[in-house]
Amino acid sequence: MIDPPIAMLAELTHRCPLACPYCSNPQELTAKEEELDTENWVDVFEQAARLGVLQLHLSGGEPASRRDLLELVVAARKAGLYTNLITSGVGLTPKKLEDLDNAGLDHIQLSIQGINAQIADRIGGYKGGFDRKMHIADHIAARAIPLTLNAVMHRENINDLVATMDMAERLGARRIEVACVQFHGWALQNRTALQPTRAQVDRAKDIIKAESEKRMGRLVIDFVPPDYYSDFPKACMGGWGSTGLNVTPNGTVLPCHAAETIPTLTFANVKESSLSEIWYHGSAFNAYRGTDWMPALCQTCTRRDIDFGGCRCQAMALLGDPDAVDPVCKKSPDRPVVDRLVTVESDGLAESNLIYRRM
Amino acid sequence: MTPEAIPFLPRGVRTHFDAVRNTPVLLGPERVLMLDQIGDAVLKEVDGESSLDAISARLAAAYDAPQADIVEDVCEYLEDLVNKGLVGLRHD
Numbered sequence: 491m492i493d494p495p496i497a498m499l500a501e502l503t504h505r506c507p508l509a510c511p512y513c514s515n516p517q518e519l520t521a522k523e524e525e526l527d528t529e530n531w532v533d534v535f536e537q538a539a540r541l542g543v544l545q546l547h548l549s550g551g552e553p554a555s556r557r558d559l560l561e562l563v564v565a566a567r568k569a570g571l572y573t574n575l576i577t578s579g580v581g582l583t584p585k586k587l588e589d590l591d592n593a594g595l596d597h598i599q600l601s602i603q604g605i606n607a608q609i610a611d612r613i614g615g616y617k618g619g620f621d622r623k624m625h626i627a628d629h630i631a632a633r634a635i636p637l638t639l640n641a642v643m644h645r646e647n648i649n650d651l652v653a654t655m656d657m658a659e660r661l662g663a664r665r666i667e668v669a670c671v672q673f674h675g676w677a678l679q680n681r682t683a684l685q686p687t688r689a690q691v692d693r694a695k696d697i698i699k700a701e702s703e704k705r706m707g708r709l710v711i712d713f714v715p716p717d718y719y720s721d722f723p724k725a726c727m728g729g730w731g732s733t734g735l736n737v738t739p740n741g742t743v744l745p746c747h748a749a750e751t752i753p754t755l756t757f758a759n760v761k762e763s764s765l766s767e768i769w770y771h772g773s774a775f776n777a778y779r780g781t782d783w784m785p786a787l788c789q790t791c792t793r794r795d796i797d798f799g800g801c802r803c804q805a806m807a808l809l810g811d812p813d814a815v816d817p818v819c820k821k822s823p824d825r826p827v828v829d830r831l832v833t834v835e836s837d838g839l840a841e842s843n844l845i846y847r848r849m
Numbered sequence: 850m851t852p853e854a855i856p857f858l859p860r861g862v863r864t865h866f867d868a869v870r871n872t873p874v875l876l877g878p879e880r881v882l883m884l885d886q887i888g889d890a891v892l893k894e895v896d897g898e899s900s901l902d903a904i905s906a907r908l909a910a911a912y913d914a915p916q917a918d919i920v921e922d923v924c925e926y927l928e929d930l931v932n933k934g935l936v937g938l939r940h941d
Contacts, residue, residue, distance in 0.1 A: 496881050542867070544874060572865070596878075634860060635861075638878050664859070707932065
């Protein structure tokens with residue numbers, strides 16, 4: 491019995507003014523000419539709603555790079571979807587914001603690259619980006635559009651955790667996602683520069699605990715721990731093909747945003763198949779759905795239905811084998827691979843030359 | 850939470866009937882809550898004008914139960930949502 495999906499991430503475009511070195515987009519970015527057009531996307535939103543999707547995340551790249559963003563938000567709301575805009579804020583204007591607000595946009599998730607212009611513009615690779623973001627944040631607050639701040643944390647900024655939460659409250663956010671960088675996409679090749687140290691992670695966990703209590707009722711804090719330091723793997727996507735799906739700028743439908751790194755999988759496109767056909771019968775979605783695919787170690791594990799076998803893209807990235815036990819798991823025979831990486835890369839001595847995400 | 854407090858759904862949080870799963874849901878930022886009968890009954894009364902007391906009185910009448918019990922249930926249910934940022938509280 492396959493349940494319908496709850497959430498869909500629509501990566502409207504890979505175009506983005508920022509160049510964050512931890513971008514979750516793939517190394518091979520899709521050009522503007524290959525993007526789905528307005529009509530395609532509207533059809534995908536309507537199909538998603540009929541399939542059972544309740545929440546739509548409009549993402550990218552920078553979704554504001556799409557000239558038809560307003561039309562897409564109107565269509566998404568008309569389809570009955572809870573519509574969330576995931577944006578850097580750069581590319582939005584007060585006028586565009588007003589139009590999106592009037593169109594019924596439910597929520598904005600604003601990414602921040604740092605607590606001041608110096609840090610943020612270095613990480614975003616875009617001079618003046620911080621100031622533009624703060625300008626639009628003021629307008630978001632003035633319109634009282636529900637706001638979540640999304641802060642990707644890594645070695646350079648994890649010590650600014652408290653200041654980052656203060657900033658969220660100052661900007662009127664009711665929620666903050668403090669997500670330690672996940673090593674997929676561009677982050678993978680910047681791992682040496684971004685991996686926090688063990689001491690940083692321990693301190694961050696204490697801070698999160700204390701601040702969550704202190705700010706209860708004012709700010710909801712969702713923390714994504716750095717999984718190389720965890721004993722058990724993350725429950726990727728809440729289980730492969732169980733709750734969510736991603737549509738890339740050219741219409742390829744993925745079980746998670748990094749799934750294209752697994753070379754044994756083939757992916758269907760909304761231009762050729764219906765979303766429903768892809769969700770229920772697509773080979774990529776069924777490849778790691780449920781528990782039958784799992785190695786014996788996971789199948790017999792008491793955490794089988796908690797971790798869902800961890801992250802397939804991580805097994806691929808670190809071991810070259812998407813079918814292996816997630817090497818983050820302390821029960822994995824390959825856990826020493828992760829331990830070695832953490833020891834070698836997080837001593838803080840490594841040169842932090844950032845490789846920026848560019849098209 | 851005091852009985853005089855007035856609960857409301859803040860902007861960005863709304864109820865929705867999920868026709869595919871045939872169930873009422875509460876939608877918020879990165880949150881989907883499938884509502885059971887109790888949740889649905891309580892949230893239907895959250896109109897941004899009625900106090901916890903008034904809500905409990907209506908539910909007590911509708912379900913023929915002692916209001917003291919209902920008030921406790923309503924507060925407990927809503928407190929969890931307040932902590933998750935899905936319900937706001939006003940004190941007029």
